Amino acid sequence: xxxxxxxxxxxxxxxxxxxxxxxxxxxxxxxxxxxxxxxxxxxxxxxxxxxxxxxxxxxxxxxxxxxx
Numbered sequence: 110x111x112x113x114x115x116x117x118x119x120x121x122x123x124x125x126x127x128x129x130x131x132x133x134x135x136x137x138x139x140x141x142x143x144x145x146x147x148x149x150x151x152x153x154x155x156x157x158x159x160x161x162x163x164x165x166x167x168x169x170x171x172x173x174x175x176x177x
Contacts, residue, residue: 114147115147119151121154140161141165149165159172159173
């Protein structure tokens with residue numbers, strides 16, 4: 110995975126993906142570990158709870174849009 114991440118600018122992962130890659134680690138910490146291999150941004154999808162944008166210096170939670 111690290112060999113591929115060096116070419117990525119943005120990576121999208123789910124909470125389940127992060128648990129598989131970094132078992133037992135907090136999702137934001139696991140996302141930051143992916144940043145170490147090259148991407149500038151990791152987008153963590155959280156289903157109905159929205160998403161979290163993680164960079165080396167910030168994390169921003171974006172709520173899911175309301176369903177009509």
